[in-house]
Amino acid sequence: MEADLTLLVNGQQHILRLDPETPLLYVLRNNLGLNGPKFGCGLQQCGACMVLLDHIAWPSCQLPVRQTTGGVAITTLEGLTRPDGTLHPVQAAFVQEQAAQCGFCLNGMIISAVSLLKQYPQPSEEAIRNGLFRVLCRCSVHTRAIRAVQRAAASG
Structure with missing residues:
Protein backbone atom coordinates (compact mmCIF):
# COMPACT_ATOMS: atom_id res chain seq x y z
CA MET A 1 0.00 0.00 0.00
CA LEU A 80 29.18 15.01 0.32
CA THR A 81 30.42 17.18 -2.55
CA ARG A 82 29.87 20.88 -1.93
CA PRO A 83 27.57 22.86 -4.25
CA ASP A 84 30.59 24.53 -5.87
CA GLY A 85 31.97 21.09 -6.82
CA THR A 86 34.60 20.97 -4.08
CA LEU A 87 35.09 17.44 -2.83
CA HIS A 88 34.54 16.55 0.81
CA PRO A 89 37.95 16.16 2.54
CA VAL A 90 37.47 12.36 2.67
CA GLN A 91 36.68 12.22 -1.05
CA ALA A 92 39.73 14.39 -1.81
CA ALA A 93 41.95 12.17 0.34
CA PHE A 94 40.74 9.05 -1.49
CA VAL A 95 41.66 10.72 -4.79
CA GLN A 96 45.08 11.82 -3.50
CA GLU A 97 45.86 8.34 -2.16
CA GLN A 98 44.48 6.64 -5.29
CA ALA A 99 42.34 4.52 -2.97
CA ALA A 100 40.12 2.99 -5.64
CA GLN A 101 40.46 0.48 -8.41
CA CYS A 102 37.15 -0.85 -9.70
CA GLY A 103 35.30 1.68 -7.51
CA PHE A 104 32.46 -0.60 -6.46
CA CYS A 105 33.32 -0.43 -2.75
CA LEU A 106 34.25 3.24 -2.91
CA ASN A 107 30.82 4.48 -1.83
CA GLY A 108 30.90 2.31 1.29
CA MET A 109 34.51 3.18 2.10
CA ILE A 110 33.96 6.93 1.85
CA ILE A 111 30.62 6.94 3.66
CA SER A 112 32.07 4.77 6.45
CA ALA A 113 35.13 7.01 6.72
CA VAL A 114 33.02 10.17 6.94
CA SER A 115 30.94 8.59 9.71
CA LEU A 116 34.05 7.42 11.56
CA LEU A 117 35.72 10.85 11.41
CA LYS A 118 32.53 12.53 12.62
CA GLN A 119 32.64 10.34 15.73
CA TYR A 120 36.44 10.15 16.14
CA PRO A 121 38.26 13.05 14.42
CA GLN A 122 41.72 11.55 15.11
CA PRO A 123 41.24 7.76 14.93
CA SER A 124 44.03 5.27 15.40
CA GLU A 125 44.87 2.88 12.57
CA GLU A 126 43.02 0.15 14.45
CA ALA A 127 39.93 2.37 14.73
CA ILE A 128 40.10 3.07 10.99
CA ARG A 129 40.34 -0.65 10.24
CA ASN A 130 37.33 -1.27 12.49
CA GLY A 131 35.45 1.63 10.88
CA LEU A 132 35.94 0.21 7.40
CA PHE A 133 35.37 -3.41 8.47
CA ARG A 134 31.78 -3.57 7.11
CA VAL A 135 32.92 -2.75 3.56
CA LEU A 136 34.15 -5.57 1.34
CA CYS A 137 36.78 -4.78 -1.29
CA ARG A 138 38.18 -7.33 -3.70
CA CYS A 139 40.74 -5.01 -5.29
CA SER A 140 42.97 -4.86 -2.20
CA VAL A 141 42.99 -1.09 -1.75
CA HIS A 142 42.63 -1.42 2.02
CA THR A 143 46.05 0.06 2.82
CA ARG A 144 45.39 3.01 0.50
CA ALA A 145 41.95 3.51 2.07
CA ILE A 146 43.51 3.56 5.53
CA ARG A 147 46.06 6.13 4.35
CA ALA A 148 43.24 8.20 2.83
CA VAL A 149 41.33 8.25 6.13
CA GLN A 150 44.53 9.21 7.96
CA ARG A 151 45.10 12.00 5.43
CA ALA A 152 41.53 13.27 5.83
CA ALA A 153 41.87 13.19 9.63
CA ALA A 154 45.14 15.16 9.42
CA SER A 155 43.52 17.78 7.18
CA GLY A 156 41.00 18.48 9.90
Whole structure:
Protein backbone atom coordinates (compact mmCIF):
# COMPACT_ATOMS: atom_id res chain seq x y z
CA MET A 1 0.00 0.00 0.00
CA GLU A 2 1.56 3.26 -1.12
CA ALA A 3 1.74 6.39 1.02
CA ASP A 4 3.18 9.89 0.72
CA LEU A 5 6.55 9.86 2.46
CA THR A 6 8.80 12.82 3.14
CA LEU A 7 12.53 12.22 2.92
CA LEU A 8 15.38 14.62 3.62
CA VAL A 9 18.12 13.59 1.18
CA ASN A 10 21.33 15.55 0.72
CA GLY A 11 19.73 18.58 2.35
CA GLN A 12 16.65 18.58 0.11
CA GLN A 13 13.16 17.52 1.06
CA HIS A 14 11.41 15.06 -1.23
CA ILE A 15 7.78 13.96 -1.01
CA LEU A 16 7.33 10.63 -2.75
CA ARG A 17 4.40 8.25 -3.10
CA LEU A 18 5.88 4.86 -2.21
CA ASP A 19 5.30 1.56 -0.54
CA PRO A 20 6.76 2.24 2.95
CA GLU A 21 8.48 -1.17 2.89
CA THR A 22 10.53 -0.33 -0.24
CA PRO A 23 14.25 -0.50 0.58
CA LEU A 24 15.82 2.94 0.85
CA LEU A 25 18.47 1.96 -1.72
CA TYR A 26 15.82 1.45 -4.40
CA VAL A 27 14.23 4.82 -3.65
CA LEU A 28 17.57 6.62 -3.81
CA ARG A 29 18.58 5.01 -7.09
CA ASN A 30 15.25 4.57 -8.89
CA ASN A 31 13.20 7.52 -7.67
CA LEU A 32 15.88 10.13 -6.98
CA GLY A 33 18.56 9.10 -9.52
CA LEU A 34 21.35 8.91 -6.94
CA ASN A 35 23.84 6.26 -7.98
CA GLY A 36 26.51 6.61 -5.29
CA PRO A 37 25.03 3.82 -3.18
CA LYS A 38 25.32 0.53 -5.06
CA PHE A 39 23.42 -2.75 -4.93
CA GLY A 40 25.98 -5.35 -3.92
CA CYS A 41 24.88 -8.34 -1.90
CA GLY A 42 21.38 -7.22 -0.91
CA LEU A 43 22.03 -8.65 2.56
CA GLN A 44 23.56 -5.62 4.35
CA GLN A 45 26.93 -7.35 4.42
CA CYS A 46 29.12 -5.82 1.69
CA GLY A 47 28.82 -2.08 2.40
CA ALA A 48 28.29 -0.99 -1.22
CA CYS A 49 24.90 0.51 -0.34
CA MET A 50 26.06 2.63 2.62
CA VAL A 51 24.45 5.99 3.30
CA LEU A 52 24.68 8.34 6.23
CA LEU A 53 21.62 8.50 8.47
CA ASP A 54 22.12 11.49 10.76
CA HIS A 55 25.91 11.09 10.24
CA ILE A 56 25.97 7.33 10.98
CA ALA A 57 26.95 4.92 8.18
CA TRP A 58 24.11 2.51 7.51
CA PRO A 59 23.46 -0.08 4.79
CA SER A 60 20.40 0.88 2.75
CA CYS A 61 19.64 -2.26 0.72
CA GLN A 62 17.18 -3.76 3.21
CA LEU A 63 16.26 -0.66 5.23
CA PRO A 64 12.54 0.10 4.74
CA VAL A 65 12.14 3.68 3.58
CA ARG A 66 9.52 4.25 6.33
CA GLN A 67 12.35 4.14 8.86
CA THR A 68 14.05 7.14 7.25
CA THR A 69 11.16 9.62 7.34
CA GLY A 70 10.42 12.19 10.01
CA GLY A 71 13.45 14.40 9.55
CA VAL A 72 16.20 11.78 9.38
CA ALA A 73 19.04 13.39 7.41
CA ILE A 74 20.01 10.98 4.63
CA THR A 75 23.33 11.73 2.93
CA THR A 76 24.62 9.86 -0.09
CA LEU A 77 28.02 10.04 -1.75
CA GLU A 78 26.63 12.76 -4.04
CA GLY A 79 25.63 14.83 -1.01
CA LEU A 80 29.18 15.01 0.32
CA THR A 81 30.42 17.18 -2.55
CA ARG A 82 29.87 20.88 -1.93
CA PRO A 83 27.57 22.86 -4.25
CA ASP A 84 30.59 24.53 -5.87
CA GLY A 85 31.97 21.09 -6.82
CA THR A 86 34.60 20.97 -4.08
CA LEU A 87 35.09 17.44 -2.83
CA HIS A 88 34.54 16.55 0.81
CA PRO A 89 37.95 16.16 2.54
CA VAL A 90 37.47 12.36 2.67
CA GLN A 91 36.68 12.22 -1.05
CA ALA A 92 39.73 14.39 -1.81
CA ALA A 93 41.95 12.17 0.34
CA PHE A 94 40.74 9.05 -1.49
CA VAL A 95 41.66 10.72 -4.79
CA GLN A 96 45.08 11.82 -3.50
CA GLU A 97 45.86 8.34 -2.16
CA GLN A 98 44.48 6.64 -5.29
CA ALA A 99 42.34 4.52 -2.97
CA ALA A 100 40.12 2.99 -5.64
CA GLN A 101 40.46 0.48 -8.41
CA CYS A 102 37.15 -0.85 -9.70
CA GLY A 103 35.30 1.68 -7.51
CA PHE A 104 32.46 -0.60 -6.46
CA CYS A 105 33.32 -0.43 -2.75
CA LEU A 106 34.25 3.24 -2.91
CA ASN A 107 30.82 4.48 -1.83
CA GLY A 108 30.90 2.31 1.29
CA MET A 109 34.51 3.18 2.10
CA ILE A 110 33.96 6.93 1.85
CA ILE A 111 30.62 6.94 3.66
CA SER A 112 32.07 4.77 6.45
CA ALA A 113 35.13 7.01 6.72
CA VAL A 114 33.02 10.17 6.94
CA SER A 115 30.94 8.59 9.71
CA LEU A 116 34.05 7.42 11.56
CA LEU A 117 35.72 10.85 11.41
CA LYS A 118 32.53 12.53 12.62
CA GLN A 119 32.64 10.34 15.73
CA TYR A 120 36.44 10.15 16.14
CA PRO A 121 38.26 13.05 14.42
CA GLN A 122 41.72 11.55 15.11
CA PRO A 123 41.24 7.76 14.93
CA SER A 124 44.03 5.27 15.40
CA GLU A 125 44.87 2.88 12.57
CA GLU A 126 43.02 0.15 14.45
CA ALA A 127 39.93 2.37 14.73
CA ILE A 128 40.10 3.07 10.99
CA ARG A 129 40.34 -0.65 10.24
CA ASN A 130 37.33 -1.27 12.49
CA GLY A 131 35.45 1.63 10.88
CA LEU A 132 35.94 0.21 7.40
CA PHE A 133 35.37 -3.41 8.47
CA ARG A 134 31.78 -3.57 7.11
CA VAL A 135 32.92 -2.75 3.56
CA LEU A 136 34.15 -5.57 1.34
CA CYS A 137 36.78 -4.78 -1.29
CA ARG A 138 38.18 -7.33 -3.70
CA CYS A 139 40.74 -5.01 -5.29
CA SER A 140 42.97 -4.86 -2.20
CA VAL A 141 42.99 -1.09 -1.75
CA HIS A 142 42.63 -1.42 2.02
CA THR A 143 46.05 0.06 2.82
CA ARG A 144 45.39 3.01 0.50
CA ALA A 145 41.95 3.51 2.07
CA ILE A 146 43.51 3.56 5.53
CA ARG A 147 46.06 6.13 4.35
CA ALA A 148 43.24 8.20 2.83
CA VAL A 149 41.33 8.25 6.13
CA GLN A 150 44.53 9.21 7.96
CA ARG A 151 45.10 12.00 5.43
CA ALA A 152 41.53 13.27 5.83
CA ALA A 153 41.87 13.19 9.63
CA ALA A 154 45.14 15.16 9.42
CA SER A 155 43.52 17.78 7.18
CA GLY A 156 41.00 18.48 9.90
